[in-house]
Amino acid sequence: MMELIDLSKAVKENGRYIIFGAGIAGHKIAWYLKTYVKGCNICFCDNNPQKQDRHATPPVYSLEECRTLEAVFLVGFDGNDCDKLHSVEKCLVQNNIRTDKCFWIDMELFDKSLAPRYALRFKAMEEEQKVIPNEKPLVSILIPVYNRVELVKKAVSSALKQTYPNIEIIVADNHSTDGTYEELLRVFGKNEKVRIFCNDKNIGPVGNWKVCMQHARGKYVKFLFSDDLISEKFVEKCVIALEGDSAIGMVYSACRLFSEEVPEICRELHRLYVPTGKYAKELFYWGTYAGLIDVPVSPGCALFRREDVNILTEIPNNQGVVCNRTGAGIDLLIYLHTLKKYEYFYYIDEQLAQFRYHQGSFSISENLEKEYNLAKQYFYSVNEADLYNLGVNI
Incomplete structure (x- = not known):
């Protein structure tokens, strides 16, 4: 004994x-x-x-x-x-x-x-x-919206379910005509984590993205478009990666395309088929220019440092293409410009973001190939030497 x-x-x-x-x-x-x-x-x-x-x-x-x-x-x-x-x-x-x-x-x-x-x-x-949540860096979840009175409530609710405690939710209404702003105030106006703004006039989608950024106070920002959803652990898992390694420029996850209207369209998006972890930025650039892997163009599945997010008002071109009408191409450039400053990106092999497929969604809008090609050509033209050294060619 x-x-x-x-x-x-x-x-x-x-x-x-x-x-x-x-x-x-x-x-x-x-x-x-x-x-x-x-x-x-x-x-x-x-x-x-x-x-x-x-x-x-x-x-x-x-x-x-x-x-x-x-x-x-x-x-x-x-x-x-x-x-x-x-x-x-x-x-x-x-x-x-x-x-x-x-x-x-x-x-x-x-x-x-x-x-x-x-x-x-x-x-x-x-x-x-009592002070633990405030010791964690603030994350701003940015929700630009126009005339999606019902869907945006689901997006905001999705953001509020985050397991990560220190978040703010910025909703910028682009002068909706369907009562979106009033309904948001009614449902979420008393929630201290939700800040709701309304533009005096419709300034276009890209202008509204910029409004979201102007109101953001977080160290990190995450765009959540008004018809999409995110997993409750999205922010938590992304912050861990960025806080743990200053050489990582951004974090993104695999996504799920879903639809109540057309269930058969549901499928996985942007999966690398590699384990969760950090990868050289060359891999992302190769995916963008060679199409060898399915890398994202929408920032809706990623987390960035606020200081790194560079949203162009327009993509310079001589073809008369107006990219800020939809934001196509301008969104991809957020990724490409961010990775210029870093050695790595971080990939999470889980479907932490959900993109909704419905009539009027960006997912099924008109062919946007021209806009994305312009974005890639523009970025290559101003970074040709750096991209060439990374083995990226057009």
């Missing part, structure tokens, strides 16, 4: 300790050691492979790995739970764990001795939790 001890008598400074079990008792012990014992190195132990996590705090090791660690095991134990005691002892023996360095912790005594400290710590944690 292992000895039942008082935790405060079992530890020394600069020791390395393994806690068997990562439940409430285990976390209490870990908190105490890290807070009150100088130089303490803490790990959890769990024999369930699915629960092992090197990135957890503290990290979780398997029992098998614990054989090689010179450590004292501190095992949370309720004195009335004898079955658990024998079960744990048996498990340790079966895995050849050194029981001469294993001790039971008297949790009842532990809780009593630390009760005052717990009270102070929990109060501090409550205060920390």
Whole structure:
């Protein structure tokens, strides 16, 4: 039988300790050691492979790995739970764990001795939790809209379901005539995360994109067009990628084309068929110019740093083509200009964005090939040397 001890008598400074079990008792012990014992190195132990996590705090090791660690095991134990005691002892023996360095912790005594400290710590944690969302960078979800009174409500609701806490939703109504602005105010006007604006006149789709950008305050921006939807984890997963690596210029995900009107049209879009991760920007440029892979043109499936988003008013050309009538080509240039500044883009191999297919949607508007060809030609003409060095040719 292992000895039942008082935790405060079992530890020394600069020791390395393994806690068997990562439940409430285990976390209490870990908190105490890290807070009150100088130089303490803490790990959890769990024999369930699915629960092992090197990135957890503290990290979780398997029992098998614990054989090689010179450590004292501190095992949370309720004195009335004898079955658990024998079960744990048996498990340790079966895995050849050194029981001469294993001790039971008297949790009842532990809780009593630390009760005052717990009270102070929990109060501090409550205060920390109040400001956690604001410590995460603000993300602006931009929703330009014109005469889509019903669909835009679904888009805004989709944005509000984000698991990422620190967001603002900018809705810019382009002087709608179907009551869109009034309905948005009625439904979302009291939601502090939603900011609704209305233009004095219709300034065209690209002009309205610019209005959204002017009102955005976030470090990151994401366009959500008024007839589309996004997964509730879209922002969360994209922010992790951009925050983790300053060499990544933008993040985008695979998409889903969907329709209530024409279900048979539903299909996957912009999938690279590679694992989630960062990739050299050459791959995106090759996809754009050679068509070898399906890269996006719409920013509706991507997250950018606000400072990088460059929206042209028009694409210079001598063919008399007016691209800002639809925004076609101008949207693609947001990607191409952004990647000029960076080495990588990040791809998420999940359908986190949903593009709606319906009468009047951009997805089935008139043939826009000319506009996109103009955009590619324009970008190549001003970046020919750089693109040539990346192996990109027209």
